[in-house]
Amino acid sequence: MTIARVASFAFAGIEAQPVEVQVQIAAGLPAFLVVGLPDKAVGESRERVRAALAGLGLSLPPKRVLVNLAPADITKEGSHFDLPIALAVLAAMDVLPREELAGYAALGELALDGGINPVAGVLPAALGASMRDLGLICPAQQGGEAAWAGRIEVLAAPDLLALMNHFRGTQVLSPPEPPSPDTGPWRGPCLSEVKGQESAKRALEVAAAGGHNLLMIGPPGAGKSMLAARLPGLLPDLTPGEALEVSLVHSIAGLLRDGRLVTRPPFREPHHSASMPALIGGGSRARPGEISLSHNGVLFLDEWPEFPRPALEALRQPMETGRATISRANHHVTYPARFQCIAAMNPCRCGYLGDAPRECGRAPRCGEEYQQRLSGPLLDRMDLAIEVQPVPPAELSRAPAGEATPVVAARIRAARERQRARYGEDGPRCNAVAEGSALQKTLQADAAAQALAEQAAERLRLSARGFTRTLRVARTIADLAGSGPVLRTHVAEALAFRHRGGARVTPA
Numbered sequence: 001m002t003i004a005r006v007a008s009f010a011f012a013g014i015e016a017q018p019v020e021v022q023v024q025i026a027a028g029l030p031a032f033l034v035v036g037l038p039d040k041a042v043g044e045s046r047e048r049v050r051a052a053l054a055g056l057g058l059s060l061p062p063k064r065v066l067v068n069l070a071p072a073d074i075t076k077e078g079s080h081f082d083l084p085i086a087l088a089v090l091a092a093m094d095v096l097p098r099e100e101l102a103g104y105a106a107l108g109e110l111a112l113d114g115g116i117n118p119v120a121g122v123l124p125a126a127l128g129a130s131m132r133d134l135g136l137i138c139p140a141q142q143g144g145e146a147a148w149a150g151r152i153e154v155l156a157a158p159d160l161l162a163l164m165n166h167f168r169g170t171q172v173l174s175p176p177e178p179p180s181p182d183t184g185p186w187r188g189p190c191l192s193e194v195k196g197q198e199s200a201k202r203a204l205e206v207a208a209a210g211g212h213n214l215l216m217i218g219p220p221g222a223g224k225s226m227l228a229a230r231l232p233g234l235l236p237d238l239t240p241g242e243a244l245e246v247s248l249v250h251s252i253a254g255l256l257r258d259g260r261l262v263t264r265p266p267f268r269e270p271h272h273s274a275s276m277p278a279l280i281g282g283g284s285r286a287r288p289g290e291i292s293l294s295h296n297g298v299l300f301l302d303e304w305p306e307f308p309r310p311a312l313e314a315l316r317q318p319m320e321t322g323r324a325t326i327s328r329a330n331h332h333v334t335y336p337a338r339f340q341c342i343a344a345m346n347p348c349r350c351g352y353l354g355d356a357p358r359e360c361g362r363a364p365r366c367g368e369e370y371q372q373r374l375s376g377p378l379l380d381r382m383d384l385a386i387e388v389q390p391v392p393p394a395e396l397s398r399a400p401a402g403e404a405t406p407v408v409a410a411r412i413r414a415a416r417e418r419q420r421a422r423y424g425e426d427g428p429r430c431n432a433v434a435e436g437s438a439l440q441k442t443l444q445a446d447a448a449a450q451a452l453a454e455q456a457a458e459r460l461r462l463s464a465r466g467f468t469r470t471l472r473v474a475r476t477i478a479d480l481a482g483s484g485p486v487l488r489t490h491v492a493e494a495l496a497f498r499h500r501g502g503a504r505v506t507p508a
């Protein structure tokens with residue numbers, strides 16, 4: 001009585017850890033047991049496997065069927081173990097050839113009729129399989145996603161019957177092709193639709209060029225959300241390495257559509273009522289949160305102070321480290337989370353603080369209270385803080401159309417290319433994540449810039465972080481201007497964008 005084995009994976013962050021599904025059919029009271037730290041979804045696999053086999057006209061032998069998921073000390077989460085369990089049971093029943101199955105890893109969820117439904121994590125599983133010289137058996141719709149892993153044999157099957165026919169040689173499954181990436185011109189909203197707002201547009205350009213965090217403060221209807229919605233169009237395409245990282249996170253979250261890799265920087269805008277697990281990650285099943293889904297892209301927090309305080313404070317660590325660490329019952333899970341944070345807010349609850357005829361009777365106290373919801377350390381992490389004042393209606397209709405998205409995007413692309421040339425392939429991906437010492441060196445080339453930065457740091461009582469972040473913005477402004485050294489004017493503009501340390505945002 002030998003054991004049938006099929007390889008599969010459990011996911012720890014974006015990594016696929018090998019799990020072996022072992023099935024033994026032994027004499028004894030009829031039973032179908034799954035052991036090896038299965039969670040609820042895996043426990044329910046039993047019923048789906050039983051039903052799927054019945055759909056094929058097969059029934060479990062009236063014996064003791066024991067499924068073990070090895071190693072037993074890592075938690076097995078998710079419904080993707082259905083398929084490897086079913087395959088191992090079929091092999092143990094001698095319906096499928098054990099030796100041939102040994103060359104594959106499998107993942108997929110079973111429908112009651114034997115259909116194989118899509119699951120999260122096909123891309124990392126395909127990479128894991130390719131590293132171990134295995135093929136991958138996955139749901140038919142996700143064949144394209146698996147095919148991205150390169151030289152790997154993929155069996156993308158619509159149902160169990162198709163797999164059985166494939167192994168019998170009666171109907172061979174054809175290998176899936178990776179779909180061509182979705183490239184093309186930006187089709188979203190255009191920057192030229194924003195009338196006036198020249199300084200806000202400049203801040204948006206600088207933020208996009210260096211990947212800096214940006215805070216926009218202004219009354220209702222001033223155009224903050226409008227500006228933020230135009231940021232994705234300004235950002236350059238992801239490099240192949242970045243695209244793979246982002247796609248891995250999106251695959252784990254089950255968000256990869258049609259097997260296409262994510263090639264544009266993600267733009268995520270969670271609502272302020274989003275729960276902490278939705279924002280940071282975790283929950284009953286380990287899942288990447290919004291901060292990880294916006295890895296290498298933008299996290300837009302509209303109506304910033306309305307987010308619950310604990311959720312805001314939980315952003316602080318990932319904003320520095322670029323990683324989201326989530327505590328589970330007996331271990332930690334880490335997802336990448338290097339995002340650019342764009343936040344928008346009104347100066348107070350009524351929104352009209354500083355606009356004498358319209359502000360409420362509690363001004364300016366209402367503004368102080370509202371802005372106090374944001375802690376100093378959080379504000380310290382915003383590289384650029386700008387006030388967005390509404391454009392008067394008369395000007396809205398008269399103002400000429402400004403620069404279109406592709407024009408500004410070309411400047412940003414050039415600035416990013418300068419950064420990449422400076423930092424190299426293995427260095428930081430943009431100025432926002434460059435180390436302080438490297439920036440300091442480019443600054444020292446210009447004594448006047450150095451002197452201004454130091455004086456201002458003293459006068460504005462910038463924190464060490466604030467100082468470094470200002471230098472990074474100055475570096476980006478120099479890159480936009482095509483300047484090798486950072487000059488005094490670049491530092492001056494960066495300082496103008498800096499939020500004034502501990503002092504609260506001043507109403508207009």
Ligand SMILES: Nc1ncnc2c1ncn2[C@@H]1O[C@H](COP(=O)(O)OP(=O)(O)OP(=O)(O)O)[C@@H](O)[C@H]1O
Pocket residue numbers: 193194195196197218219220221222223224225226227344345346391396
């Ligand atoms: N500069 C502008 N040019 C053209 N349209 C504008 C401009 N500013 C505002 N609008 C118009 O006003 C609408 C509201 O702007 P938006 O939603 O961006 O405001 P907001 O600052 O986010 O306000 P709130 O604080 O209420 O969220 C826009 O959809 C747009 O139609």
Ligand SMILES: [Mg+2]
Pocket residue numbers: 224225226302344
């Ligand atoms: Mg808005």
